[in-house]
Amino acid sequence: MLINLLLLTCGFAALIFGATKLVDAASSVAVKMGIPNIVIGLTIVAFGTSAPELVVNLFAAVSGSTEMVLGNVLGSNIFNILGILGIASIIYPLTVKTNTTWLEIPLSLLAAVCVLVVAADVFLDGAAQNIISRSEGIILLLFFAIFLVYNLTVAKAGGEEEEMETKDYSTGKAIVFMVLGLAGLIIGGRLIVDSAVGIAEVIGLSERIIGLTVVSVGTSLPELATSVIALRKKNVDIAIGNVVGSNIFNIFLILGVSTTVTPLHLNNGAFFDIFVNIAAGLLLFIFIFTGRGRKLERWEGILLLGLYIAYVSYLVAG
Known part of the structure; x- marks a missing residue:
């Protein structure tokens, strides 16, 4: 157990280090190539903050830990909002x-509903089991491509320009950091999946719950930072x-890539998490688009955090 916890911690450290170095190096190269900041922000930086979830899910999908795949995506989105x-x-x-x-807040809610639609095969089609298939x-992924192109088009048309602090690396140094970044992502992702499965076996929790809690919080650390x-x-x-964009990336890109690699067979417990994800998105939508000023007040933040603590407590106790 202690070894698995140590490996899990090392995995998260390697994963975040890899994502950070990869983003810094890629952004430095992009600036030298004259790519606008808004494009860098919406592509390289956005991909970088979602890289931990993507790498972990790819390893989980390839190794057959499919419960962890969906658990990591839904857990990350729930943690992001609540x-x-x-x-x-x-x-x-x-x-x-x-x-x-x-526009992104309603779209993130739509993405959460999309997971329910693609997952509910028994209810919608009368199928024998619920599967998120390769198709x-x-x-x-096609939805993600539309979202990315639309986002870039709107940003350019609006003349928005983000203020970004990028590293000024030489080409050689940038290549070295890209290689180190990729290595960190790969090593960290492998360590996290293996150690998380080991922890689940030792303490008797399912891979789904480990994915929804420990793994999802760890891979969401870049968004938190x-x-x-x-x-x-x-x-x-x-x-x-940052949070809303990450939620859209997680469903359209990461879940899309994961299920293209390995179709996911869902158990009944997964639908509880899917509905919690939808409820979190709906709650954010209500808080932002009702009342005055389009803002999240402190009391609303306390409610969101309290709901997250209650959700995790329910998962662990159940």
Whole structure:
């Protein structure tokens, strides 16, 4: 047990180190190539913060730990809204300002509903079992492509330009850091999946619950760090946009890639998590688009965080 916990911690450290170095190196190269900041932010940086979930899910899918695949995606999205936005809005009330974020919040709710639609084969089609198939994974990836192209088009048309701090690496140094970053992602992802499965076996919890709690929180650390840094700079819009954008990436890109590699067979417990994910997205939608000022107040943050603690407690106790 202690060895597995140590390996899990090392895995998270390697994963976050790899994602950070890969983003820094790729962003440095992109700046030298004259790529606008808004494009770097919406592609390289966004992919970088979602890289931990993607790598872990790929290893889990290939190794047959399919419960962990869906658990990591849903757990990350639930933690992003109830946990990260809950903590962030308690620290500082979050006000939505840009049109992009106004569009992304409903889209993230739509993405959560999409998971239910592609998963409910028994209810919708009268099938023998619920499966997110390879073809449905490809459809999710097509949705992601539409979202990415639309986001880039809107950003360019609006003349938005993000203020970004990028590393000024030489080409050789950037290549070295890219290689190190990829190595960190691969090693970290492998360690996390293997150690998480080992922990689940020792303490008697399912891979689904480990994925929904320990693994999902660990892979969401880049989003948490980004939101906290944004709050320190009073960039509250980035704090919300980072989380909502990550949720869209997680479903359309990461779940899409994972199910394209290995179709997922769902058990009945997964639908509880799917509905919790939808409820979290709906709650965020209601809080932002009702009331005055389009903001998350402190009391709403306390409620979100309290709901997350209750959800995790229910999972562990059950």
